[in-house]
Amino acid sequence: xxxxxxxxxxxxxxxxxxxxxxxxxxxxxxxxxxxxxxxxxxxxxxxxxxxxxxxxxxxxxxxxxxxxxxxxx
Amino acid sequence: xxxxxxxxxxxxxxxxxxxxxxxxxxxxxxxxxxxxxxxxxxxxxxxxxxxxxxxxxxxxxxxxxxxxxxxxxxxxxxxxxxxxxxxxxxxxxxxxxxxxxxxxxxxxxxxxxxxxxxxxxxxxxxxxxxxxxxxxxxxxxxxxxxxxxxxxxxxxxxxxxxxxxxxxxxxxxxxxxxxxxxxxxxxxxxxxxxxxxxxxxxxxxxxxxxxxxxxxxxxxxxxxxxxxxxxxxxxxxxxxxxxxxxxxxxxxxxxxxxxxxxxxxxxxxxxxxxxxxxxxxxxxxxxxxxxxxxxxxxxxxxxxxxxxxxxxxxxxxxxxxxxxxxxxxxxxxxxxxxxxxxxxxxxxxxxxxxxxxxxxxxxxxxxxxxxxxxxxxxxxxxxxxxxxxxxxxx
Numbered sequence: 001x002x003x004x005x006x007x008x009x010x011x012x013x014x015x016x017x018x019x020x021x022x023x024x025x026x027x028x029x030x031x032x033x034x035x036x037x038x039x040x041x042x043x044x045x046x047x048x049x050x051x052x053x054x055x056x057x058x059x060x061x062x063x064x065x066x067x068x069x070x071x072x073x
Numbered sequence: 074x075x076x077x078x079x080x081x082x083x084x085x086x087x088x089x090x091x092x093x094x095x096x097x098x099x100x101x102x103x104x105x106x107x108x109x110x111x112x113x114x115x116x117x118x119x120x121x122x123x124x125x126x127x128x129x130x131x132x133x134x135x136x137x138x139x140x141x142x143x144x145x146x147x148x149x150x151x152x153x154x155x156x157x158x159x160x161x162x163x164x165x166x167x168x169x170x171x172x173x174x175x176x177x178x179x180x181x182x183x184x185x186x187x188x189x190x191x192x193x194x195x196x197x198x199x200x201x202x203x204x205x206x207x208x209x210x211x212x213x214x215x216x217x218x219x220x221x222x223x224x225x226x227x228x229x230x231x232x233x234x235x236x237x238x239x240x241x242x243x244x245x246x247x248x249x250x251x252x253x254x255x256x257x258x259x260x261x262x263x264x265x266x267x268x269x270x271x272x273x274x275x276x277x278x279x280x281x282x283x284x285x286x287x288x289x290x291x292x293x294x295x296x297x298x299x300x301x302x303x304x305x306x307x308x309x310x311x312x313x314x315x316x317x318x319x320x321x322x323x324x325x326x327x328x329x330x331x332x333x334x335x336x337x338x339x340x341x342x343x344x345x346x347x348x349x350x351x352x353x354x355x356x357x358x359x360x361x362x363x364x365x366x367x368x369x370x371x372x373x374x375x376x377x378x379x380x381x382x383x384x385x386x387x388x389x390x391x392x393x394x395x396x397x398x399x400x401x402x403x404x405x406x407x408x409x410x411x412x413x414x415x416x417x418x419x420x421x422x423x424x425x426x427x428x429x430x431x432x433x434x435x436x437x438x439x440x441x442x443x444x445x446x447x448x449x450x451x452x453x454x455x456x457x458x459x460x461x462x463x464x465x466x467x
Binding site for chain 1: 177418
């Protein structure tokens with residue numbers, strides 16, 4: 001299975017600490033903004049949980065073929 | 074190290090008990106003794122509060138464990154868990170069911186409805202003429218109406234519900250049997266509604282929860298009922314109280330009121346600053362527990378020990394906010410913890426912001442001579458603080 005890509009839209013992120021608490025191995029806070037620790041990861045339900053729980057939908061998870069894994073519309 | 078009695082008493086105004094601020098300066102991690110369950114730590118600095126709220130090494134579930142005799146404000150260890158006392162992955166499982174309903178995007182779609190509700194309430198207030206109690210005329214009804222409609226609670230008996238909810242968020246303002254009876258009534262009320270949604274599904278959040286239980290097995294029946302009660306209470310006690318708190322603060326501070334009247338585009342920032350500055354929280358709900366040894370401001374918290382934190386105390390940390398006790402609508406950034414931080418970051422934050430903006434902007438625009446018409450007493454002995462009544466004239 002191919003890698004997933006993680007992106008955080010820094011302009012949208014409000015630094016709620018949601019993703020960094022749900023998936024601390026994938027996100028960390030730099031000041032008040034979350035950043036992916038590694039923008040390319042093996043598929044992991046935790047990054048889907050993080051993206052789906054983000055209050056401002058600032059996290060985008062894509063599959064290797066570019067399709068959106070999370071958040072679902 | 075001195076062991077202080079906790080919770081510290083609420084001050085008469087909407088400020089922070091001076092003991093918190095002294096501890097923050099002089100003893101940022103200190104020992105307290107609770108009415109039940111013995112001693113705990115309390116951390117007051119922004120950086121430590123952020124760690125306790127956001128770091129997965131701290132968990133909440135032990136507040137439910139009677140064998141632990143957790144430090145607490147009420148005699149009984151809570152017997153029914155809510156999303157507020159859960160940790161990942163259980164917490165994430167529940168939160169994800171409704172996260173979509175509360176995103177900033179979805180909330181923006183409710184703005185027109187919020188505006189309608191506010192307009193209708195203010196029409197009625199104007200028709201009835203001054204003086205009015207703004208808590209009763211605007212603050213509580215706008216918050217209750219919106220969350221009721223989102224959840225799918227029809228024809229709510231508002232007076233009965235207000236009485237139950239007011240007691241359910243009490244710590245010392247009511248007797249323990251009164252508080253328990255109110256909570257039981259709220260559960261029974263939601264339980265009946267859940268049955269109703271089973272028979273007649275609708276486009277609302279209770280139906281989403283029922284479907285998640287019945288068809289997808291994503292939560293238990295008890296979790297469903299708890300979630301409904303929590304959303305209904307948390308969805309209006311906080312926002313309704315803050316509408317009252319912010320209007321009260323503005324009317325009591327003519328200089329600040331003049332600033333937002335002169336430049337209405339300042340209002341969203343003013344609301345963030347009011348969120349930071351207003352001590353909405355009364356007694357603390359419950360602590361977090363360290364799962365491993367953790368150091369906070371040079372103090373070792375041993376695995377298993379409980380730590381109380383309050384984001385609204387962290388909001389007064391001079392390390393992060395210059396002149397923190399000053400209300401300043403021109404701060405360059407306001408990274409406050411009024412909505413918490415980490416997995417329990419308020420799911421309704423975008424909704425609350427939108428309601429506050431619509432309610433306060435519309436009120437100020439329609440009543441250019443709005444002013445206080447009597448003394449205002451702030452409620453005490455509850456989880457959430459706000460004006461008992463807010464008499465105004467115009």
